[in-house]
Amino acid sequence: MTSKVLTIEGMTCAVCAKTVERVTRKLPGVTEANVNLATEKLSITFNDGELTVRTIQDAVEKAGYKALTQSVSKVFNIQGMTCAVCAKTVERVTKKLSGVAEANVNLATEKLNITFDPELLSPAIIKAAVTKAGYKALEDVSDDELADKKQGEISALKRRFILSAVFALPLLLIAMVPMILEWAGVNLPPLLNTMRYPKQFALIQFLLCTPVIIIGRRYYTVGFRNLVKLSPNMDSLIAIGTSAAFLYSFYGVYQIFFNGNVDYELYFEGAAVILTLITLGKYMEAVSKGKTSEAIKKLIGLAPKQASVIRDGVEVQVPLDEVEVGDIVVVRPGEKFPVDGTVIEGLTAVDESMLTGESIPVEKKSGDQVIGASINKNGFVKYRATRVGKDTALAQIIKLVENAQGSKAPIARLADVISGYFVPVVILLALVGAGAWFLSGETVAFSITILISVLVIACPCALGLATPTAIMVGTGKGAQYGVLIKSGVALETAHKINVVVLDKTGTITEGKPKVTDILISNDKLSSDSLLQLAASGEKGSEHPLGEAIVRAAEEQGLQLFPAEEFEAIPGHGIQTVIRSKTVLLGNEKLMTEKNIPLADAAARAQHLAEEGKTPMYVAVDGVLAGIIAVADTVKATSAEAIQRLHKLGVQVAMITGDNTRTANAIAKQVGIDTVLAEVLPEDKAAEVKKFQEAGKKTAMVGDGINDAPALAQADVGMAIGSGTDVAMESADIVLMKSDLRDVATAIELSRKTIVNIKQNLFWAFAYNTLGIPVAMGLLFVLGGPLLNPVIAALAMSMSSVSVLSNALRLRGFKPSALK
Numbered sequence: 001m002t003s004k005v006l007t008i009e010g011m012t013c014a015v016c017a018k019t020v021e022r023v024t025r026k027l028p029g030v031t032e033a034n035v036n037l038a039t040e041k042l043s044i045t046f047n048d049g050e051l052t053v054r055t056i057q058d059a060v061e062k063a064g065y066k067a068l069t070q071s072v073s074k075v076f077n078i079q080g081m082t083c084a085v086c087a088k089t090v091e092r093v094t095k096k097l098s099g100v101a102e103a104n105v106n107l108a109t110e111k112l113n114i115t116f117d118p119e120l121l122s123p124a125i126i127k128a129a130v131t132k133a134g135y136k137a138l139e140d141v142s143d144d145e146l147a148d149k150k151q152g153e154i155s156a157l158k159r160r161f162i163l164s165a166v167f168a169l170p171l172l173l174i175a176m177v178p179m180i181l182e183w184a185g186v187n188l189p190p191l192l193n194t195m196r197y198p199k200q201f202a203l204i205q206f207l208l209c210t211p212v213i214i215i216g217r218r219y220y221t222v223g224f225r226n227l228v229k230l231s232p233n234m235d236s237l238i239a240i241g242t243s244a245a246f247l248y249s250f251y252g253v254y255q256i257f258f259n260g261n262v263d264y265e266l267y268f269e270g271a272a273v274i275l276t277l278i279t280l281g282k283y284m285e286a287v288s289k290g291k292t293s294e295a296i297k298k299l300i301g302l303a304p305k306q307a308s309v310i311r312d313g314v315e316v317q318v319p320l321d322e323v324e325v326g327d328i329v330v331v332r333p334g335e336k337f338p339v340d341g342t343v344i345e346g347l348t349a350v351d352e353s354m355l356t357g358e359s360i361p362v363e364k365k366s367g368d369q370v371i372g373a374s375i376n377k378n379g380f381v382k383y384r385a386t387r388v389g390k391d392t393a394l395a396q397i398i399k400l401v402e403n404a405q406g407s408k409a410p411i412a413r414l415a416d417v418i419s420g421y422f423v424p425v426v427i428l429l430a431l432v433g434a435g436a437w438f439l440s441g442e443t444v445a446f447s448i449t450i451l452i453s454v455l456v457i458a459c460p461c462a463l464g465l466a467t468p469t470a471i472m473v474g475t476g477k478g479a480q481y482g483v484l485i486k487s488g489v490a491l492e493t494a495h496k497i498n499v500v501v502l503d504k505t506g507t508i509t510e511g512k513p514k515v516t517d518i519l520i521s522n523d524k525l526s527s528d529s530l531l532q533l534a535a536s537g538e539k540g541s542e543h544p545l546g547e548a549i550v551r552a553a554e555e556q557g558l559q560l561f562p563a564e565e566f567e568a569i570p571g572h573g574i575q576t577v578i579r580s581k582t583v584l585l586g587n588e589k590l591m592t593e594k595n596i597p598l599a600d601a602a603a604r605a606q607h608l609a610e611e612g613k614t615p616m617y618v619a620v621d622g623v624l625a626g627i628i629a630v631a632d633t634v635k636a637t638s639a640e641a642i643q644r645l646h647k648l649g650v651q652v653a654m655i656t657g658d659n660t661r662t663a664n665a666i667a668k669q670v671g672i673d674t675v676l677a678e679v680l681p682e683d684k685a686a687e688v689k690k691f692q693e694a695g696k697k698t699a700m701v702g703d704g705i706n707d708a709p710a711l712a713q714a715d716v717g718m719a720i721g722s723g724t725d726v727a728m729e730s731a732d733i734v735l736m737k738s739d740l741r742d743v744a745t746a747i748e749l750s751r752k753t754i755v756n757i758k759q760n761l762f763w764a765f766a767y768n769t770l771g772i773p774v775a776m777g778l779l780f781v782l783g784g785p786l787l788n789p790v791i792a793a794l795a796m797s798m799s800s801v802s803v804l805s806n807a808l809r810l811r812g813f814k815p816s817a818l819k
Helices: 014-025 052-063 084-097 124-132 141-182 199-215 219-227 234-259 270-290 295-298 394-407 410-439 444-457 460-480 488-492 503-506 526-537 543-555 589-594 601-610 638-647 660-668 681-691 705-713 725-730 740-776 789-813
Strands: 002-007 032-036 041-046 066-068 072-079 100-106 113-114 135-139 304-311 314-319 328-331 340-345 350-351 361-366 381-387 483-485 497-501 514-520 565-569 573-578 581-586 616-620 623-631 651-655 674-675 698-702 714-722 733-735
Touching: 002 052, 014 032, 014 041, 014 052, 032 219, 041 052, 052 066, 072 124, 072 328, 084 100, 084 113, 084 124, 084 410, 084 460, 084 589, 113 124, 113 219, 124 135, 141 199, 141 270, 141 601, 199 219, 199 234, 199 270, 219 444, 234 270, 234 410, 234 444, 270 444, 270 460, 270 789, 295 394, 350 503, 394 460, 394 488, 410 444, 410 460, 410 740, 444 740, 444 789, 460 483, 460 488, 460 740, 483 740, 488 714, 488 740, 497 503, 497 681, 497 705, 503 651, 503 698, 514 526, 514 543, 514 601, 526 573, 526 581, 526 616, 526 623, 543 616, 543 623, 581 589, 589 616, 601 616, 601 623, 601 660, 638 651, 638 660, 638 740, 651 660, 651 681, 660 674, 681 698, 681 705, 698 705, 698 740, 705 714, 733 740, 740 789
Parallel strands: 497 651, 497 698, 651 674, 698 714, 714 733
Antiparallel strands: 002 041, 002 066, 032 041, 072 113, 072 135, 100 113, 304 314, 304 328, 328 381, 340 381, 350 361, 483 733, 514 623, 565 573, 573 581, 581 616, 616 623
């Protein structure tokens, strides 16, 4: 018997879960099938001799749902894409593959992000599907190889442009100068008189145009191949348009040479100049696209290439990728730490600003953690490598930023849908336009001009680049300021945020509370004895308040006793037995629940709370023994951060398990709008949900394990960089500096990026919406000029470059406090 767990997609209620259970239990060989609606998982046990996973998936799909095994995600570099239609084609063919859960192609990064079931699909099949579509998928390509390939492509485009221009420029002069002089009323010299030497002029134009066609042959091989496969792209438009111009002109040459008909207009200069301008546009586009990924390049360049490692008692230089976990690494003043690790010898100050944005060097001593790529300022240290290669903090940051840049934002959906139909519609409009003008009585030459102009001016590239380029620059810029945005969805959603919910401890405050007051309620215990009992109960506690009590006892040199019994009561406190005494330590709720009379202690606790301190009652053997007050200092930047959020029009709420008075005192210090006090850890997500139900787009900012459900519930979850791995995993945005001001930075950056995307989309849509009718002869109908195909080609080339240039403006983004 075999047991499997499959993820079920498409379930919305308990009836759905029952349906999946019913259809799978009916299958031959199934002994057990259970569906968990909350986790969306099907646990099934079956005889693999009678049944396969594929059959189970088919049965679930037939019921209207989708069953997926444990999926894996991979990134492929796609070669050969030239426009948004190409990206759409690669997406379409990969999404059709059995076992694919998601496939997204980013035209700007030229990468395919695909999630699939490894039991149904292999990377080799994915590569084969991409190859069949006319492109090439590469896996596990090093950054250096990719950079070399990109530089090679840019150099090739530059070379093609220069060679094309060498032939196209004289061709343009030969074709246009006589027309201009004639239009100006200047008598043409005999050498420029096309009517006098028609054969020579026709032959020279043909000979100058042909090399440009050969140099730009890739437009034809790719364009016509995709046309035959019924997935035409931008190359297809160029190929059809310039082929029409060249073939019509070639027929004109035939007429001039063999029939003596000199009335034919030649479009050789149109074909050559169009190809030259489009190659220039492609070159400028490639250079601009390279600039959008500068942030990633800077991050990759942070790590040193070599490391000094102790091997067999001798210090040796080894390449970075040969450093292993456990190696002892030596770092001198001014050098970079090559990998993550723990200091075992030495004392120094470390500049971590390139990763966290924190400008003040951090002191490091034996036992402290160091981050790879940070700079050793002034001390000689040895440290043990704990994370190397793709596991280092820097590598994880790079991966996170790359994943974000490869993801899609919902705002791009309309452009994606349009780009899927764009080229076929343009071809149809070009044919309809040319045919309509011809049937209206215009010449073949006029109709050919319309055909070429419509095909050449249409630009799906601008649509395809509008969103991903802005996301690339935006997420890269965020990384420079220590704001790691995990996806395009998070980046887009953040601009709508109008409520930010802040966890108090470790987020607004330092998260390192100290004991400030010890109040005795009777003469049976001294303040030291009370602290000793409380600290003994809290020993080993991971709660910040408990750690503060233990730290205070240790600082006073008090002996801590082992706990004979221990029970943590979430949201209330602890109950423990120490030296045969039952000790209760916690809040007023705990005392009430255990029927401990507080007498005048409640008023004293209230006074402490009003000072921003957290009072904790201590009861011994059913009698109140005293109060220990703990205060957590507010971070120096919290008030400024909340002020910046207010300027952005964002409401700020604080959520805490503290009592209302303490919470209000902290809130008053920093300017909080709404206080949610005495909230149990498990209820934080419910409080976030209340804001959402009131129609608010809500962000949650936290740092602890107990914040994870609330981070996941929020529209955007933000984890403080000093927090736990669980919190960071649940978050959509990670704030590396543990600085609340970065919440405002994230929202500002999101708003700037979305404005940039909207500008890009507007210009891309406006360009095509206005350009195509003009190319079809709209101005000519209204008494204006007919659009020259060369001008159409220039406009098309510049449309993509303008979108990229606009996206690059985001590189100048600065948070409002730094302007």
